[in-house]
Amino acid sequence: MTITATKTISVAHSPDSDDAFMFYALATNKLETGDFEFTHVLKDIQTLNEEATRGTYDVTAISFHAYAYIAGLVVSMAILMYLTIAMLKPEKF
Helix, strand or coil: CCCCCCEEEEEEECCCHHHHHHHHHHHCCCCCCCCEEEEEEECCHHHHHHHHHHCCCCEECCCHHHHHHHHHHHHHHHHHHHHHHHHHCHHHC
């Protein structure tokens, strides 16, 4: 007997028509997702932008304007992780 764990992924997007179009197939179970389940959260784009900086959801829509800030945050975190590892295990570098 094989036991598989179901992974739930939170997907946040706005109720605007463009987001609704992009997520329609997933939200209405038109796609085979295997062991993945999706929960959908609908919020306005400003709230989603703010939540994205905190990593509230697994997947979130953000505005084009917020992308630069979010991308910068991810790069900064990656650099911080790299420097931390380099300090803790300098022999690896």
